[in-house]
Amino acid sequence: MKPQLKQLHMTLAFQYAAEKHDALMRMAEKIDPQCSAHWEIQVFSRDAAVKSAEVRRVLKNYKPQQADELELQTEDFVFMEPEEHKTSPDGWFKGTSWRSGLSAFFPGNFTSQCAQMEVWTLHRYVTLPNFVSAQKEDTLKRQNGWKKAQASLPPEQMEVDAPELVVSLPEKAQSSSGEYDNVWGISEDVSRLYAKVNKPDTKSSAPEVQRPPxxxxxxxxxxxxxxxxxxxxxxxxxxxxxxxxxxxxxxxxxxxxxxxxxxxxxxxxxxxxxxxxxxxxxxxxxxxxxxxxxxxxxxxxxxxxxxxxxxxxxxxxxxxxxxxxxxxxxxxxxxxxxxxxxxxxxxxxxxxxxxxxxxxxxxxxxxxxxxxxxxxxxxxxxxxxxxxxxxxxxxxxxxxxxxxxxxxxxxxxxxxxxxxxxxxxxxxxxxxxxxxxxxxxxxxxxxxxxxxxxxxxxxxxxxxxxxxxxxxx
Incomplete structure (x- = not known):
């Protein structure tokens, strides 16, 4: 990958039903880009051998009645080929248990389809500091200082406009974002596009509550x-x-x-x-x-x-x-x-x-x-x-x-x-x-x-x- 194209690409929704697309787009457009965001980087791995498989979550325990049946336990997952839906005449599918690795037939109505992310393995996660929020806080402090200074001046010496509240991106990101967007054929306004990846913080004034381990x-x-x-x-x-x-x-x-x-x-x-x-x-x-x-x-x-x-x-x-x-x-x-x-x-x-x-x-x-x-x-x-x-x-x-x-x-x-x-x-x-x-x-x-x-x-x-x-x- 060329250095000028190194960007983080974010997915706000993954493997969702097609009929949910319009509702998700409306939700994304309502996100306020000026709100601070809490970021956490997570490193996952997945089994490449089952990347094309359908993942199904077990909803109910099932004890095998025949030698060719698969035992199901709640909180387990089953991998199966998507073609099983077409080839199965009675709602029984052939799959492999995520927990035991055994392959056999199982009743489909004891399971439900879920995202492959459910069976990804989390190796490490890092919580990032809230740089944007800190930058905005510094700018607000400078604005307040300007207002106090203006209040002490005679009316004829007061400036008309206050300094603008600007949250700037790093220099490299500003110089390369346009080229990156052109490569992928993105024609809409860049600020409007990247606004969709910010998460609103409805309680920005309150400290973040960390749950106990x-x-x-x-x-x-x-x-x-x-x-x-x-x-x-x-x-x-x-x-x-x-x-x-x-x-x-x-x-x-x-x-x-x-x-x-x-x-x-x-x-x-x-x-x-x-x-x-x-x-x-x-x-x-x-x-x-x-x-x-x-x-x-x-x-x-x-x-x-x-x-x-x-x-x-x-x-x-x-x-x-x-x-x-x-x-x-x-x-x-x-x-x-x-x-x-x-x-x-x-x-x-x-x-x-x-x-x-x-x-x-x-x-x-x-x-x-x-x-x-x-x-x-x-x-x-x-x-x-x-x-x-x-x-x-x-x-x-x-x-x-x-x-x-x-x-x-x-x-x-x-x-x-x-x-x-x-x-x-x-x-x-x-x-x-x-x-x-x-x-x-x-x-x-x-x-x-x-x-x-x-x-x-x-x-x-x-x-x-x-x-x-x-x-x-």
């Missing part, structure tokens, strides 16, 4: 009765009529009310020590200056009780969102326990958000789930929550099981899921109320403060995350 805290539950006293806990705690009496002073004095006492055999509560572990974990987080904005927990009773005690220790008013997707690997416990519903938990005094719609229902967790499926389930939910809260930022708390600490963070940090042996080795010896933290990397050195040390850092899915070590409890 997203931070994810993940905690294992506290000590549980059936592990502290083994399987004999249930047999020794209930009589034939289902009446409860505690077999040890470490057992809870009273149990919550549920539809059947037999459900406690697969879904045991915390011990009193377990509750205390969770409470002091919350107090330690409070002492470290941590404040959570959202809490998601496994439907296991031990996890609900742990989350409740952590919130008490943090003095947090947050309500629990019971999420079956945070339940442990199904290979540990078959069948899936009969969990208490959010309404039942709320009736027993737990601070549960009964209006929350979970990502998965317990019935959707496969009993034949592999370790790889468990990692995929955990990663998919974590990624969905991080995207959901991307705009406002904040700190989120997941309360789950020993495997949750690795399964929810590993792929977010750019690593592959562990194999079954590695998974078992990883969680072996995981202490009760073990805590890990993953924080969005803002690109600023020393962004993790207050005693939180960086442990690991890696890119993932366009966002940048790092694993940090919480304070010693």
């Amino acid at each position: 997203r931070k994810l805290l993940i905690s294992r539950h506290g000590e549980r009765c059936d592990f502290a006293f083994y399987k004999t806990w249930f047999d020794k705690s209930f009589d034939e009529e289902g009446r409860y009496s505690r077999m040890n002073l470490n057992c809870p004095k009273f149990l919550v009310s549920r539809s059947s006492y037999k459900d406690f055999s697969k879904d045991a509560p915390l011990t009193l020590i377990g509750r205390q572990q969770a409470r002091i974990t919350g107090e330690a987080l409070l002492d470290a200056g941590q404040y959570v904005t959202s809490v998601y927990c496994s439907p296991s009773l031990r996890c609900v009780e742990t989350a409740t005690e952590i919130l008490k220790g943090m003095r947090s008013p947050c309500r629990l969102r019971v999420e079956p997707c945070l339940y442990e690997w199904a290979g540990w416990c078959k069948p899936i326990p009969q969990f208490m519903s959010p309404m039942e938990l709320e009736a027993n005094g737990f601070p549960v958000d009964s209006q929350y719609t979970p990502y998965l229902t317990p019935a959707e967790i496969s009993l034949s789930e592999s370790v790889a499926d468990y990692y995929s389930r955990s990663y998919s939910f974590t990624r969905t929550i991080m995207q959901k809260h991307r705009a406002e930022g904040g700190t989120f708390l997941f309360v789950g099981h020993s495997g949750s600490l690795d399964a929810c963070t590993r792929q977010m940090l750019g690593h592959q899921p562990r194999d079954p042996g590695g998974f078992r080795d990883c969680i072996r010896g995981c202490p009760y109320c073990a805590l890990c933290c993953m924080e969005e990397d803002s690109g600023i050195a020393g962004a993790v403060g207050g005693g939180w040390r960086t442990a690991e850092r890696s890119p993932s899915d366009g966002d940048r995350w790092r694993l940090v070590e919480p304070p010693v409890l």
Whole structure:
């Protein structure tokens, strides 16, 4: 490219429907070129092998019914050839999953077409200072100074006109813009053309509000009765009529009310020590200056009780969102326990958000789930929550099981899921109320403060995350 033609070409809208063109043009013409603009340079990459493919966003989960069908999970994307619309007789298309790389047939009505930018990978972004706004501010100051000077002069010495407010372009841009426009056959007024790339700032007098980086805290539950006293806990705690009496002073004095006492055999509560572990974990987080904005927990009773005690220790008013997707690997416990519903938990005094719609229902967790499926389930939910809260930022708390600490963070940090042996080795010896933290990397050195040390850092899915070590409890 010749030096005199080096220009930045901006696209205000990309891959939009043809019928939207006139409305977008009217919106562009209303942009005020005198307003300051906030610029951010972002560097993306894309897979050249699928540049001609149609990208479709998955709207609803789909479990394959046949060997040649593709599993669909929300927040995933599917690549397919545009010709599939013409060759498919029944609305089933052949495509490739962006997440798994597998190719098979999928129902088109479970997906919707989206822009290819949705699957581009963000490598780096830089926020530029507002040069235009600063230049205008300097000119206004000079104008105000001129007005004050004029006010002190006799009427016959006052000048008629004030200095003009002019925002000039760099010299090279002024000299080459005409030639650049001629090359591309642009005949309209240059100032009117470039006015369309400025963004109006309706609150130019107010400072720009920066959202806090997203931070994810993940905690294992506290000590549980059936592990502290083994399987004999249930047999020794209930009589034939289902009446409860505690077999040890470490057992809870009273149990919550549920539809059947037999459900406690697969879904045991915390011990009193377990509750205390969770409470002091919350107090330690409070002492470290941590404040959570959202809490998601496994439907296991031990996890609900742990989350409740952590919130008490943090003095947090947050309500629990019971999420079956945070339940442990199904290979540990078959069948899936009969969990208490959010309404039942709320009736027993737990601070549960009964209006929350979970990502998965317990019935959707496969009993034949592999370790790889468990990692995929955990990663998919974590990624969905991080995207959901991307705009406002904040700190989120997941309360789950020993495997949750690795399964929810590993792929977010750019690593592959562990194999079954590695998974078992990883969680072996995981202490009760073990805590890990993953924080969005803002690109600023020393962004993790207050005693939180960086442990690991890696890119993932366009966002940048790092694993940090919480304070010693």
